[in-house]
Amino acid sequence: VSIYLIHRMTARKIKERTDFLVKFLDLPPPNRLVSQLSGGQQRRVSFAAALLHEPPLLILDEPTVGVDPLLRTNIWSHLIEISRTSNTTIIITTHYIEEAKQADMVGLMRAGRLLAEASPEGLIKHFSIPSLEEIFLKLCLQDGDADELEMKHHHGKNNIGFTNENDMQLEAVTSDTNRNSSQEGGFRLKKIRSKATQHIILKEPDGDDSIYKEEWKETGKYENFFSWGRFVALLIKNMIRMKRNLGFLLFSFLMPPMQTCLFCLAIGGMPYNLPVAIINEDLGLDPILEVISDLPFIPDLPNPYNDTLGQLYIDKLNDKTISKIYYDDYEDGYSAVKDGHAWSMIYLNENFTSGIIAEALGDSYPSITNHTSQFRGQGSVDIYMDNTNQQIAWTMDYEILNALDKFSLYLLNQTEFDASHLRLPIEMTLVYGSSNPSFTEFMAPGVIITITYFMAVGLTALSFIIERKEGLLDRSWVAGVHTSEVMLSHLVTQMVVMIIQIGLILVFMFPVFGIPCEGSMVLVILLSVLQGLCGMTFGLMISAASDNEMTAIQLALGCFYPIILLSGIVWPVQGMPQGFRYFSYFLPNTFACESLRAILYKGWGIDHFVVYMGFIVSFIWLIIHALLAEVLLWLRK
Structure with a gap:
């Protein structure tokens, strides 16, 4: 379904291609999970995924590593065939230099520098050496001599440091297809300035072989900012991953009610014995x-x-x-x-x-x-x-x-x-609250907000990290998926889990343990969901900014205690120093906690300042987290 929605392939075509690739690459049955395959089989599955939708451009990083010779020969034969019959451009990196003889054009590189670029036959004819491996060795030796000469020249000139390798003049071999060469075979040595591999070296149109220019080649644009097809495909992928991780799903459902029970049983009771x-x-x-x-x-x-x-x-x-x-x-x-x-x-x-x-x-x-x-x-x-x-x-x-x-x-x-x-000469009439309030009732709104917020952070804090490690993000970018589609698909998928978590928290907090609620339960649910979404976007921001699981966990834990201590959850913000009090109001949970406390114990509605400020601040932080996550994810693509 995902392939159909993203690459617009019919179900029949998908089945035909799948059957062919499974047989061609000698893969296990399609119903086997990739995690259960050996390393070599996983590499072949990855290769099959790249070939499945017949892309016009294939970039393969050492596709034949760890493959038996017969299958390697078949892979090269298939790649040559699709490049001839399907107008497919294929770029392959390999350290098996001899197998590169089958390519139309070979680029020999060392330390990020292009030493030679021509057809295999042209290189062999020019150097009069029958082996590409020996040609590469000769070019590497020349490149090493050039490095040494340049270093000595630079050292003798100014007596400091080494030259910048990107500015070094190297001899390269290039093919000339625009003009007839006076040298045998149409190849000649040229002085070129080596640049980063992301540049494409082009000839001047006037045919002057001594002059080169650099141009950025545009690789393409997204069809549009948002596509429902791509979004639904990502949604299905996330749901399948969730279904396969039932242990974590069960843990996510058990933790909120367990934390609620622990709070209500352990906090606020009168000490005894x-x-x-x-x-x-x-x-x-x-x-x-x-x-x-x-x-x-x-x-x-x-x-x-x-x-x-x-x-x-x-x-x-x-x-x-x-x-x-x-x-x-x-x-x-x-x-x-x-x-x-x-x-x-x-x-x-x-x-x-x-x-x-x-x-x-x-x-x-x-x-x-x-x-x-x-x-x-x-x-x-x-x-x-x-x-x-x-x-x-x-x-x-x-x-x-x-x-x-x-x-x-x-x-x-x-x-x-x-x-x-x-009797004391004081008459006290309660406007709000009970005559015998407990610390449990004071903390309950903050605990609801905190559990909802940080359980939501846990749902998304590792999302991008895991997909990045498994290569799913790279495949999504190559398929034209936008960052907003990836983020929204994770939000929608995990929102289902979050809503169930909130339902369990509220059921245990109110009917089971009897926390009073004088206001609208609808407002309680809406504010809890909004805080959950705020936590999910915060988790996505952490995931987008982190390189590994440990960093993400440390960032999430590092934010936990400051938010708990400064948001009026454990102690009223009125007891803080003046500067801390103002700072606490900028946190995503402070106004939400006060708003929920006013709904539960004072029965205030959305028209009251304290209540609607909780909704407004939560929504603002949701937008801030989402935008930062979007930017970070885009920058790290």
Whole structure:
């Protein structure tokens, strides 16, 4: 199908040519994969692919290397036949000089310089040497002498360096077909200036053999900028390659939901089973009991006068979050924190209960003030914290203060005082979001964008590199395929995979793990697809700029962490230095992340600035990446 669409060959013609070439080149059955063939068979398949569509110009690089003598003879016979009968021009490079006798014109080159160009018969007749190999040896020796003489001349003249090999005067043999030569055989030695092989040396039309000029010969133009036939052919080729790589395809489908699950399960959860050392030396009411025994204020403890307020506070600690480890000695508890066996130590002194009661009584009973004043200030909870882990330290602070709040409310409820009067004089009404937000919800929009973007980068980052190594790109250029057609074919092919990836991400993120979505799911999908396309074009740009897989992987990984850290995914951009904040807004993911967060948690539509800026910036980066990839691919053709 691809050959039909690109070279306009009928199915019948393709089958005829395929059957002929398989038999002629002694190839395995056509249903065998090229990757399963030997090196020699692969070379013959490549040769067959060049002959299949009967091009008017064939450029072959040593087509008979590694081929048995009989097949080599048949190949040369076939090439001579098609050059005679099909008006095909064939240019062959070979280091088998003797087999070049069958060519119409032979050019002998050394170190990029043309030493002689004529028909084999003319060269043999001129040098009176029966072997082209001996002629080539003689020319190489002459060329070496010329190099040495020129070097000595140049060194003696200015005493520096060597001459430029492109400016060296060499003796060459050329054929003269425009005029009758006065020398035997129509050949004569000429002084020519050797140039790069991309130049074609032509005679002046007036027949002056001593003057040559250089012209650039135009090799042809594309028929048009874009062809649906060529595009569909490339599309089919990409789909076949994808179908043959089912392992990578399965990996591409499994990775996004796996990453989503890992994020939702591992990030944002409340730490639990945190070891905490507890030393409770509280003696309860004993130290102050004699003083207050006649007063009405005695806490209604489960076992009056036996249990302590210190134990009551400890019981209010969340058992799921805090794993309580009791120590009898202060030094042992402190050492547990010091040695990393506990995150904190809670120390309650022996007068903890007495201190709280003394503070509660205050100066209400002057008759006992002198006795209770000695206990004031001792009803405190002493905390010794390992503050090296911020998230755990915040959790510990929250649980300790929450337990203290419950403890205080319990004591107040033992009196006639209305505990509701202790409420802070602040009324908070939520405009957006929940009363108990989690870090998972904050990061979820950024994670959706990041997974979509970098999975898309992975789909295309090696596309051109692999095709360049396998020779597919060169065959495409020779067939007249445009860079835009190659890029678009990869985008369309991989877009199918990308859409499935996005669908899996959203299914696991919302229905499975319950991330809230207050806005339009259509906008969520469209923004995710746009970010995926942006990532795919970025991958194509990396692929166009890289020479090998290692370079492409390093470029992709090198961009991963800066984008993660500067796009407001892990931490709000408002927490960055001013310069970094402005820089982050130029990244392809920052506005998209803020836009998706506004859609999910605020329910904003496309008419809001934050939302449509996410779409606009993503589209601009898509265009920038695509243009850069196009230019790089064109420059490296």
